[in-house]
Amino acid sequence: MVRYKKSEEKRKLLLHASFQALSELGYDAVTLQTIADYAKVSKGVVHYYFENKEAVLVDLLDWLTAKIYDKEAAAVGLQSTARGKMEAYIDSVFVSPEKNRDFYRVYLDFLARASRIPAYREINSRFYANCASISREIMELGQREGVYDPGLSPADTAPVIRSIIDGCLIQWLMSENDELHGVYKGRCREAIERLLS
Amino acid sequence: MVRYKKSEEKRKLLLHASFQALSELGYDAVTLQTIADYAKVSKGVVHYYFENKEAVLVDLLDWLTAKIYDKEAAAVGLQSTARGKMEAYIDSVFVSPEKNRDFYRVYLDFLARASRIPAYREINSRFYANCASISREIMELGQREGVYDPGLSPADTAPVIRSIIDGCLIQWLMSENDELHGVYKGRCREAIERLLS
Amino acid sequence: MVRYKKSEEKRKLLLHASFQALSELGYDAVTLQTIADYAKVSKGVVHYYFENKEAVLVDLLDWLTAKIYDKEAAAVGLQSTARGKMEAYIDSVFVSPEKNRDFYRVYLDFLARASRIPAYREINSRFYANCASISREIMELGQREGVYDPGLSPADTAPVIRSIIDGCLIQWLMSENDELHGVYKGRCREAIERLLS
Amino acid sequence: MVRYKKSEEKRKLLLHASFQALSELGYDAVTLQTIADYAKVSKGVVHYYFENKEAVLVDLLDWLTAKIYDKEAAAVGLQSTARGKMEAYIDSVFVSPEKNRDFYRVYLDFLARASRIPAYREINSRFYANCASISREIMELGQREGVYDPGLSPADTAPVIRSIIDGCLIQWLMSENDELHGVYKGRCREAIERLLS
DNA sequence: AATGAATGAGGATTCATTCAT
DNA sequence: CATGAATGAATCCTCATTCAT
Numbered sequence: 001m002v003r004y005k006k007s008e009e010k011r012k013l014l015l016h017a018s019f020q021a022l023s024e025l026g027y028d029a030v031t032l033q034t035i036a037d038y039a040k041v042s043k044g045v046v047h048y049y050f051e052n053k054e055a056v057l058v059d060l061l062d063w064l065t066a067k068i069y070d071k072e073a074a075a076v077g078l079q080s081t082a083r084g085k086m087e088a089y090i091d092s093v094f095v096s097p098e099k100n101r102d103f104y105r106v107y108l109d110f111l112a113r114a115s116r117i118p119a120y121r122e123i124n125s126r127f128y129a130n131c132a133s134i135s136r137e138i139m140e141l142g143q144r145e146g147v148y149d150p151g152l153s154p155a156d157t158a159p160v161i162r163s164i165i166d167g168c169l170i171q172w173l174m175s176e177n178d179e180l181h182g183v184y185k186g187r188c189r190e191a192i193e194r195l196l197s
Numbered sequence: 198m199v200r201y202k203k204s205e206e207k208r209k210l211l212l213h214a215s216f217q218a219l220s221e222l223g224y225d226a227v228t229l230q231t232i233a234d235y236a237k238v239s240k241g242v243v244h245y246y247f248e249n250k251e252a253v254l255v256d257l258l259d260w261l262t263a264k265i266y267d268k269e270a271a272a273v274g275l276q277s278t279a280r281g282k283m284e285a286y287i288d289s290v291f292v293s294p295e296k297n298r299d300f301y302r303v304y305l306d307f308l309a310r311a312s313r314i315p316a317y318r319e320i321n322s323r324f325y326a327n328c329a330s331i332s333r334e335i336m337e338l339g340q341r342e343g344v345y346d347p348g349l350s351p352a353d354t355a356p357v358i359r360s361i362i363d364g365c366l367i368q369w370l371m372s373e374n375d376e377l378h379g380v381y382k383g384r385c386r387e388a389i390e391r392l393l394s
Numbered sequence: 395m396v397r398y399k400k401s402e403e404k405r406k407l408l409l410h411a412s413f414q415a416l417s418e419l420g421y422d423a424v425t426l427q428t429i430a431d432y433a434k435v436s437k438g439v440v441h442y443y444f445e446n447k448e449a450v451l452v453d454l455l456d457w458l459t460a461k462i463y464d465k466e467a468a469a470v471g472l473q474s475t476a477r478g479k480m481e482a483y484i485d486s487v488f489v490s491p492e493k494n495r496d497f498y499r500v501y502l503d504f505l506a507r508a509s510r511i512p513a514y515r516e517i518n519s520r521f522y523a524n525c526a527s528i529s530r531e532i533m534e535l536g537q538r539e540g541v542y543d544p545g546l547s548p549a550d551t552a553p554v555i556r557s558i559i560d561g562c563l564i565q566w567l568m569s570e571n572d573e574l575h576g577v578y579k580g581r582c583r584e585a586i587e588r589l590l591s
Numbered sequence: 592m593v594r595y596k597k598s599e600e601k602r603k604l605l606l607h608a609s610f611q612a613l614s615e616l617g618y619d620a621v622t623l624q625t626i627a628d629y630a631k632v633s634k635g636v637v638h639y640y641f642e643n644k645e646a647v648l649v650d651l652l653d654w655l656t657a658k659i660y661d662k663e664a665a666a667v668g669l670q671s672t673a674r675g676k677m678e679a680y681i682d683s684v685f686v687s688p689e690k691n692r693d694f695y696r697v698y699l700d701f702l703a704r705a706s707r708i709p710a711y712r713e714i715n716s717r718f719y720a721n722c723a724s725i726s727r728e729i730m731e732l733g734q735r736e737g738v739y740d741p742g743l744s745p746a747d748t749a750p751v752i753r754s755i756i757d758g759c760l761i762q763w764l765m766s767e768n769d770e771l772h773g774v775y776k777g778r779c780r781e782a783i784e785r786l787l788s
Numbered sequence: 789a790a791t792g793a794a795t796g797a798g799g800a801t802t803c804a805t806t807c808a809t
Numbered sequence: 810c811a812t813g814a815a816t817g818a819a820t821c822c823t824c825a826t827t828c829a830t
Contacts, residue, residue, distance in 0.1 A: 026313045028225070031824060042791045044828095053825065105312050112309035115302050115370055116223045124371055159368060160361070160384050167364030171356060173312055174321055187357050195391050204814090228799055239816045241803090250800065401793090420707045422619070425820060436795045441822065499706050506703035509696050509764055510617045518765055553762060554778050558751070561758030565750055567706055568715055581751050589785050622803060633812045635807095644804065 011049050011059070014039050018060045023102040027109035032056075058119045061110045065127035068103065069134075076134055082142030086192065089134060093165055094185040097178035104173045132158040139196065148196045157195065164191050208246050208256070211236050215257045220299040224306035229253075255316045258307045262324035265300065266331075273331055279339030283389065286331060290362055291382040294375035301370045329355040336393065345393045354392070361388050405443050405453075408433050412454045417496040421503035426450075452513045455504045459521035462497065463528075470528055476536030480586065483528060487559055488579040491572035498567045526552040533590065542590045551589070558585050602640050602650070605630050609651045614693040618700035623647075649710045652701045656718035659694065660725075667725055673733030677783065680725060684756055685776040688769040695764045723749040730787065739787045748786065755782050 017039035021030045032053055036043040050056045075092035079085040094100065114120040135158035142148030165188055172184040214236035218227045229250055233240045247253045272289035276282040291297065311317040332355035339345030362385055369381040411433035415424045426447055430437045444450045469486035473479040488494065508514040529552035536542030559582055566578040608630035612621045623644055627634040641647045666683035670676040685691065705711040726749035733739030756779060763775040 026310065028310070032826085033824075043825095044791050045789085047826070048790070101312075108305075108309040108312070111367065111371070112305040113223065113225070115298075115305070115373070121371060121373065128368065128371065156380075156384060160365065160388050163364030163368050163385075164357070164361055164388070165364070166367065167360030167362070168357065170308065170363065171325065171360050174308070174318060174325065176312075176318065183353075187353060188360075191357050191361070191388075191392050195388050207814090229801085230799075240801095241816055242814080244801065245814070245816095404793090420704065422704070426822085427820080437822095438795055438824090439793080442793070442795095447821065495706075502699075502703040502706070505761065505765070506699040507617070507619070509692075509699070509767075515765060515767065522762065522765065550774075550778060554755070554759065554782050557758030557762050557779075558755055558782070559758070560761065561754030561756070562751065564702065564757065565719065565754050568702070568712060568719065570706070570712065577747075581747060582754075585751050585755070585782075585786050589782050623805085624803075634804095635812050636810085638805070639811070 007049070010045075012063075014041075014046060014049055014056065015060050015063050018056055019064060019102075019106060022060070022106045022109060026105070027057075027113070054117075054119070057110075058123070060106075061120055061123050064103070064106065065123060065130075069127060069130040072131070072134060076138065082138050082145050082147055085138045085141065086196075087189075089138065090165070090185065090189050090192070094169070094181065094188070097181040100169055100181065101173060104169050108170065108173070128159070128162065131162045135159075135161040142196065152196065160195065161192055164188055164195070207242075209260075211238075211243060211246055211253070212257050212260050215253055216261065216299075216303060219257070219303045219306060223302070224254075224310070251314075251316070254307075255320070257303075258317055258320050261300070261303065262320060262327075266324060266327040269328070269331055273335065279335050279342050279344055282335045282338065283393075284386075286335065287362070287382065287386050287389070291366070291378065291385070294378040297366055297378065298370060301366050305367065305370070325356070325359065328359045332356075332358040339393065349393065357392065358389055361385055361392075404439075406457075408435075408440060408443055408450070409454050409457050412450055413458065413496075413500060416454070416500045416503060420499070421451075421507070448511075448513070451504075452517070454500075455514055455517050458497070458500065459517060459524075463521060463524040466525070466528060470532065476532050476539050476541055479532045479535065480590075481583075483532065484559075484579065484583050484586070488563070488575065488582070491575040494563055494575065495567060498563050502564065502567070522553070522556065525556045529553075529555040536590065546590065554589065555586055558582055558589070598640070601636075603654075605632075605637060605640055605647065606651050606654050609647055610655060610693075610697060613651070613697045613700060617696070618648075618704075645708075645710070648701075649714070652711055652714050655694070655697065656714060656721075660718060660721040663722070663725055667729065673729050673736050673738055676729045676732065677787075678780075680729065681756075681776065681780050681783070685760070685772065685779070688772040691760060691772065692764060695760050699761065699764070719750070719753065722753045726750075726752040733787065743787065751786065752783055755779055755786070 014035065018030070018035045021034045021038045025034060032046050033043050035056065036046050039045070046056065050059065072089055072092045075088040076085045079088045110120050111124065114124050136154040139148055139152065139154040139157060143150045143152075143154070168184045168188040168191075172180055175184075211232065215227070215232045218231045218235045222231060229243050230240050232253065233243050236242070243253065247256065269286055269289045272285045273282045276285045307317050308321065311321050333351040336345055336349065336351040336354060340347045340349075340351070365381045365385040365388075369377055408429065412424070412429045415428045415432045419428060426440050427437050429450065430440050433439070440450065444453065466483055466486045469482040470479045473482045504514050505518065508518050530548040533542055533546065533548040533551060537544045537546075537548070562578045562582040562585075566574055605626065609621070609626050612625045612629045616625060623637050624634050626647065627637050630636070637647065641650065663680055663683045666679040667676045670679045701711050702715065705715050727745040730739055730743065730745040730748060734741045734743075734745070759775045759779040759782075763771055
């Protein structure tokens, strides 16, 4: 039991180090040595905990998207109205320039490979589905509340909400301008609001 | 050292081969040998026409985004009403599953690296600016025509339109489902229509 | 990135292999593969112990000139009179046709590049300074003993002694004639003797 | 006839360009393209006038050493006394920091390879023999004049004179200090004078 | 458990040489 | 005569992976 826990802890440590390495150096530049360095362990350890490099990355993407989803779901859960939930959702997505940059840099790296690496694609599909379920529930609530257009199909509209979010954050990321973070957040919120009303 | 005015034709040929290679195999898997193979020339030729691998890729992104923008601008130019132009814009973006897959796979590969490779970022910024100018002009026309909400700021809204397009097409690409192409196109058009009206 | 304290022994082994390879094949023909082959290790090992090819060569020159100087200094130290020391110095320089050929072939290769590669030049300067200090001390002793011309400036004359040695050994090397080794040694000794007396 | 002359002229042009390229960039860095660039001709031309790269370099060494020898012999020929001739010889060797640097850089590059490339070695042997004949004749004259030690064997001593010259100039070259040029010249002259007297 | 030494496949790049025009 | 496009061998270097300790 203790051993398993210790193991799990170290895996988390390695995943965290991988995330840091990836966000700082980029997917292409990260080697197993880099990850070992960031984790302050020897190169052998990485292979001890993971089958190979791809396994590290697959686990990282899994862990990362799950963490993001959990945060979003938790934030939304704290609110009771549709608009409050949507506000909380967007707030939890647009956390801060630093965190968004770190995550989206890494996420884009995975996304770019997802069309060729099934494992990535599958994890991302789960992430998309999770994100869509958040939006869908908010929409359904909003329709019951009468604040959102009842003619919209939640199942069809929910994915678009994530598209807008991702599209805006990618565009912001490319701007390399922290001050535009708030601007893009506002544009995103506005667009979603107009879409749903 | 580019010493002579190398045949533009051959450069185009090599860029086209690079595009094919990238869209089929992905950025990571493409070597100069691959590109040479796709172009049916020897490895040395690529180095004869381009300083190095990065130069090939930079030129490819440049060529690619310029081509896409030109097509979009041309399509929009054929219409006279705002709604007609927007329709044409979206039609020219959502051309076909095959072409969108080819382009977005490659484009995502560049986008993922753009936050670390200034040359990519710069080219993409130009592309974003060009796309935004298309949307902005359509919006301004639509506002004059009275079909779009006059309270919207074209400068602020135009980038969001591209965000929605990119967000939707990335999401569609991840679905690996050609039949959803039309669905995403419809969702995208709808979202943009609701945003502007 | 030298990451760990790599075994000094293995480094020495690789340097020795490099020296053998260089003296047999010449600077131009030596590749990292060659060095690995001579050391009977895989190609990667060389890169594991040295940053890059230049680092191997720089270290080799350093190691080589230091070794030569140590031998010369040790030989001179065993004698007590100026003439005895000078004799020992020349003997330790003109060891044998084989060893002189091996060393001077390699040394000339470095010398030829030293005017363009600062690292080589610096190491050679140190070597020159060390050699000059040997001659200078012998001269000063000889002047005190009254066997060398007291009117000569040791600081000015010491470098010339090494010039004569190097000049003679290079000329001998070009003769490709082992039997002339003794002849050149005699000429060199004679010239130095006449210079100092 | 005219064609031959034109041919010879172009060869000289190419050799001169090669010398410039070698002295500026070093043997290792000079490619046929470099030579073509320095000669302001196309790469193909070099192959038109020379069998291959080595042929260019062999011819260059030949041309270069012959030119140097001719200059030295001519300078010596203008003087009538042994000491005057020796002075003229040394003056013509130690021309100027710039010219000595240019020549010795290139010459050392060839010397370093001469122990492995027979063609270079052979040319250098001829050069050595020529230089030795100059010294020998001066010595013989000096012995007849009674200014040089009659006990010395000109055949044995002449090579040492070149050794001292080369040794001093190589050492000076390594110093990278133009102001030491005169110092080394003085040391060299002094050493030769003491050797012969 | 952990280390880090060793391997070797793979890729970017350089350049002498060939050859069609 | 001259050009420069094309070739492909050769080399340095990186890095995932293996394995003895």
